[in-house]
Structure formats: C-alpha cells, structure tokens
Amino acid sequence: MFDKILIANRGEIACRVIHTARxxxxxxxxxxxxxxxxxxxxxxxDEALRIGPAPARDSYLAIERILAAAQRSGAQAIHPGYGFLSENADFCDxxxxxxxxxxxxPAAAIRAMGSKAEAKRRMEAAGVPVTPGYHGDDQRPGSLRAQAxxxxxxxxxxxxxxxxxxxxxxVGQSDDFIDRLAACRREAAASFGDExxxxxxxLVRPRHIEVQVFADAHGHCVHLFERDCSVQRRHQKVLExxxxxxxxPAQRAAMGQAAVAAAQAVGYVGAGTVEFIVGEAGAAPAAFYFMEMNTRLQVEHPVTEMITGLDLVEWQLRVAAGExxxxxxxxxxxxxxxxxxxIYAExxxxxxxPATGRLHHLALPAESVHVRIDSGVDEGDAIGPDYDPLLAKLIVWEDGGAEEDGAGPGAAVPAGGSRERARLRLLQALADFRIVGVAHNVDFLSRLVACPAFARAExxxxxxxxxxxxLFPADDPVPxxxxQLAALAELLREAEAGAEAARRSADPRSPWDVRDGWRLNANARRELVFRNGGARQAVVVExxxxxxxxxxxPASGAGATPGVDAAAWLPARGELGARGQLRAELDGRRLDATVIAAGERRHLFxxxxxxxxxxxxxxxxAAGERVAEGSLRAPMPGRVVALLTPPGLRVDKGTALLSLEAMKMEHTLTAPVAGTVKVFHCAVxxxxxxxAELLEFEPEP
Structure with a gap:
C-alpha cells in the first residue's frame, strides 16, 4: 500500500479521498x-502545495504543475477524483x-471509452446493446442533420x-438542428477542447440507470449493483x-453482466461506471442500451457504499497498489x-x-449510521465563479426490514419499504440544512423529494x-x-444587544440600555417592516x-401605526440562541425556527x-433594487461566448440574444418581451x- 498520495482535485471529492486515506x-x-x-x-x-492561479486550465488542469507537486512532495500515487484530469489519458501516460x-x-481504457463514438463501436462488437444513432466521422452540419x-x-x-x-x-425538429448543434459545439469545445x-x-421518458463496476489487474471484474440517476435537470443529476x-432479478443480472462485459472489452482496471438508458417499463423488463462509461469514481458513489457497506476509495487504492x-x-x-x-449553490x-458569495452561516444535519454528508466547504468559505458550485452531498440510508425481499443481489426492490423510509429521512435531513450567504437548492430538493411522482418512484x-x-408553485405567499417570527427574533436581538451594552457599561443599571419599550401609563407600540420580493409586511408590536x-x-405597514383589531393580537415570547435558534411561543403555540441576520436580510428557516x-x-x-429599464444585465459573472441576434433586429419574446459561459456551462439570455436589440455593450x-449591462433592448409599445 502507498505511504503518501497526492489528490489532484478539490472540493468534496478531495475531502472524501482524504477521509479514507487517513x-x-x-x-x-x-x-x-x-x-x-x-x-x-x-x-x-497533511500537506498542501500551490499549483497556479484560479482558472482551472492554469491549475487543476495543468498536468506539468500537478506532476511537479507530486515529485516535490514525494507522493507515490495520484488520485484524480472526478472531473478535471480524472478521464484524461494523456495525464495517465x-x-x-x-x-x-x-x-x-489504464490510458488505453480511458481513450477507448473517452470517445463516445469509439466506445459505442466497441460495445457493439462486445454484444452490449447500444442506442440507435450516428457515431461517424463526418461532422459537417448538413450531414449531421441528414443523419438526424x-x-x-x-x-x-x-x-x-x-x-x-x-x-x-x-432537438425536437429539423429546423432547430443547426442552431442547437452550434451551441452544443461551442460548449463542447470550451469544456473538453473537442467540438x-x-x-x-x-427516448421518450427514459430512465438513466448505471452500474458500478470494479476490476483489478489480475483479470477479475465485478459489478456492485445499479443506481438510478434519472432525476436530472439540464442533463445533470440531482437525486441518485x-x-x-x-x-x-433478471434485469439486474442482465445489466450487471453487460456492464462487466463492457469493462472487460477495454481491459479496464479500477472503479468505473457503465451508464445505460432504459426505456419505459411495461409488462416485460424494459430494454436497456449502453450510453457511456465514466472511467472514474462517480459523484454518486456513496449510495453504492451505503447499500453494500464498502469503501470504494479504499478499493481504488488497493487495486492501484496491485492488490x-x-x-x-x-x-x-x-x-x-x-x-x-x-446541494448546489444555485x-x-x-x-x-450558479450562485456566488460567502457562506455567512452553515449548519448541517447531524451525521449517523443513516445520514452521511460529504462536503467540501465550511462556514466562512467563499463560493466563486471558477469551479462547479457543488457544496455538499447529503446521503441517507435505511436498512431492509422484515417485510422486504431486497437484501440480495437477485431480489427486486419495491418502491415502498426501505425506500419510503429513506425518502422520509431525506426530507427530515434537508429540513435541518441552514445555508446563508449564497442562493441554494435545498428548498427545491425538499419539494422534489416530497413530490408524489418521486414518492411513487415514477x-x-x-x-x-x-x-x-x-416544484415551482406560482402562488406561494409568505405565511x-x-x-411574526421574524419580528419576534428582531425584538429578542434588540433586547440582547441592550443587555450586552449594559454589561459593558460603567453604569449597568442605566435605563438607556433597556429595550423593554417602557412608557409611563401606557404600553408602547411600534412597527417592524419586512419585505420578501414584491411582498411587504408591517408587524405591529406592543x-x-x-x-x-x-x-x-393588513395595510402592509406603510406610514404611521394603524388602528388594530384586538382579536388579531397574538401574545409572543421566546428565546434566541447564539446561532439564531429561535424557540418561540405564539399565542400559546410553540415553534422552533432559526433566524439568521446577514446585513439587512433575515434568513428564516x-x-x-x-x-x-x-x-x-x-x-x-422601500423600493428594492431594479435593473435599469431597457437593459439586460448579466445574471452571474461569466464570459460572453456568442452574440446571437444582430442589433436592429426585431425579435419575439424568448428569442435567444446572447450566450454566457459560467461555471463550465453555457447559459442563454433571451428577450423578456417582443422588441428590438439596440446595441450590445459587450463582445465575444x-x-x-x-x-453588468450587456445590451440595450427596446420593448415594443
């Protein structure tokens, strides 16, 4: 076994490898x-070495710099994680x-599977079913459209x-093919250097199911069962x-055998994932087709570890050491x-x-045998625009109960039982996340996991x-x-600030530090005003x-304190913890919440x-920030990759105007309404x- 390894990666996967190595x-x-x-x-x-400036091409993708760091540190092996150089055959060489x-x-296996076209040809020769399509060398746009x-x-x-x-x-129709092809090529060239x-x-309504395989240098190859990765947005996995x-049992065995055959066809060694696209289920097992092989450890490998009780990084290290x-x-x-x-910053x-910012507050669910968190960030860390915005992975597991027959390699796993318990545990763990400082997808994930279709495993x-x-309810007013809880937290925070000032004061009994609203012969009243998007609400306090x-x-508190119906008053009291934990009592009803203050914002959970x-x-x-009328601004830091509409052209609502590359993805800005592009304030x-103001846009009257 190795004494020292270098990890040529960052974020949660680097932390994950460190955990096993330690x-x-x-x-x-x-x-x-x-x-x-x-x-x-x-x-x-244990050690850390600088390899370059922020752009990945000058640091995490710089082969010479990473090898120099390995030699300088005396590392015997390099773990590439996933992404960056993990599937780069030249780096392997x-x-x-x-x-x-x-x-x-081996580099040969990476090259064989790195080209999707070459991989499909090899799979056909090995008897692995492949999706119908064109994998040839003729890349002329007209020829490609003819194939489509x-x-x-x-x-x-x-x-x-x-x-x-x-x-x-x-692409849904021939007329759209050329434009979609151009966007695809731009993104491919920027991400992989190959257009x-x-x-x-x-396939309509396909499932994305992948099989974890492992092979050693002694001719042995196994599969570690399958994962369902169908729940995706923009072709990126969200839940696995x-x-x-x-x-x-029959389909599990067939897919496992096909995955092993795929790995053996290219002389594979180490951890890999064979991805299949699976048609809609019917009376018989759905047909499955080879899609691609990822010649590395997958982001979602922890779910396989949880159901098998194995450490796949440990297996990687042992196989790489010749065991x-x-x-x-x-x-x-x-x-x-x-x-x-x-869990993404998005x-x-x-x-x-993708979102950027600093993690002003970060609280994670408690880990246990049933709850695991693989994270690459801590409170106070900055999330910048240079890399993937993945913050953490939340993994939950439930063991099979007596009612289940899914505890073996040949058993069918029902949609209920341990899956339903795992789903409910995931909902609870998501509810325990507290992220302040960047936009995030935790609430979206909670809605997704609670969605009836996901609960039914559709x-x-x-x-x-x-x-x-x-997932995106149109009418979702703030309860x-x-x-009321935001106002109560504000009052408690003010009271604590007064008490702290008194403790520091030379006169701790000074009435000027007391924030109890005392008035002679009356109860003091004031109003606290908050807004959420376009909603604005005043809370009157007595x-x-x-x-x-x-x-x-009810008038949303603009101006003087109004007259209030006595029946609407709620008695309120509570305690506010050092990290925003609010134990509140509203009209005799106890509520536990968290309220984090960050500048003028109050993040309430x-x-x-x-x-x-x-x-x-x-x-x-009272008015919030507004984008200047007649302009379109960049929704995030990024690089302009294409101006898609010439100035002076009248366009319809939704017409693509400009493409922006950020965090390795291409994002298209579209016309908000029908109108005319007057001038661009940026260049490719x-x-x-x-x-940043990108262009001037004149809406139609």
Missing part, C-alpha cells in the same frame, strides 16, 4: 489554486513516465468527449438512489435503500443559475420538467407566522411586562422551508461581472 494511515497531499488557498481540502490534508501511479484505469432526419425526431446531440450534461442538446458530436435517438426501484479485488461477485450483497441529494427560480429524466407546477403582542398590519426577508428601516427607501470573449 483511516488507512496514508498521508495526503492537497493541491490548490489561488482561489482555493484557504479551502477545506487544503486544511484537511504522463504519470507513468514520471514514475507516479495513476489511481484509475433519418433517425427521426426527437434526437440527442452529444459531445463525443463530453460528460456531466455539457455539450448536449435535445465533435454524435447523434442518438432520444440505489438500488434502482422496480428493477427485477486483487477484496471480494468476488458471489460475496457481494446489498441491503436496504440509499438516496443522495446534491438559484432554482432563475433556471438553476422516475424518468423528464420528471422535473413534468412536475413544474409542484403569517413567518413575518410591549408588555412579560412578553410582546404582535399583529400583522421553519418546517423544512426557508425565506429571505429584508428588514426595512423607517428612514430607508469579454469577461463580465454579475449585474
């Missing part, structure tokens, strides 16, 4: 860019020349060297679970059900745009698109108790000797949901900041 007594070396100098993986590793072990498959026309729409354009949903577009594509028939619901696989196929078993949710309400890659009404009384002003309220001070302007290649 358990095995292996010293770890982290590498970092300037943007990651204080990152969690740097703090956790460079490691061999430098005398450093690459903890992954022959296949019949819808079709899927995929980057030959792609992965992670990048360089991928669904070649292939065309596949797009193992085993896949509804997969029976045989620890178990053979007959010894492998699975128990219960596991689900993983990816804004689901804005098309899942899984396919269009689930999120199909359930828009559930009255949320305004001070009493042992509590407060609160009332929501209650019943598994969260709201951002802005405290409006009496002398402040420009790096723009969040909020």
């Amino acid at each position: 358990r095995l007594g292996i010293r770890t070396v982290a590498v970092y860019s300037d943007a990651d100098a204080g990152a969690r993986h740097v703090r956790l590793a 460079a490691c061999a020349r430098a005398g450093v072990v690459f903890i992954g498959p 026309d022959a296949l019949g729409y819808p079709v899927l354009i995929k980057a030959v060297a792609g992965g992670g949903g990048k360089g991928m577009r669904v 070649r594509v292939l065309i596949e028939k797009y 679970e193992a085993p896949a619901p509804g997969i029976g 045989p696989l620890p178990l053979d196929q007959a010894q492998l078993q699975h128990l219960g059900h596991a689900i993983e949710a990816r 804004d689901p309400a804005q098309g899942f745009l 899984l396919d890659t269009a689930l999120i698109e199909r359930e828009q009404a559930w 009255g108790e949320v305004w 001070y009493r000797a042992d509590a407060y009384r609160l009332c929501l002003d 209650l019943h598994g949901r969260s709201w951002v309220l802005v405290r409006v001070h009496p002398l402040a302007q 290649g420009d790096q723009v900041e969040d909020g």
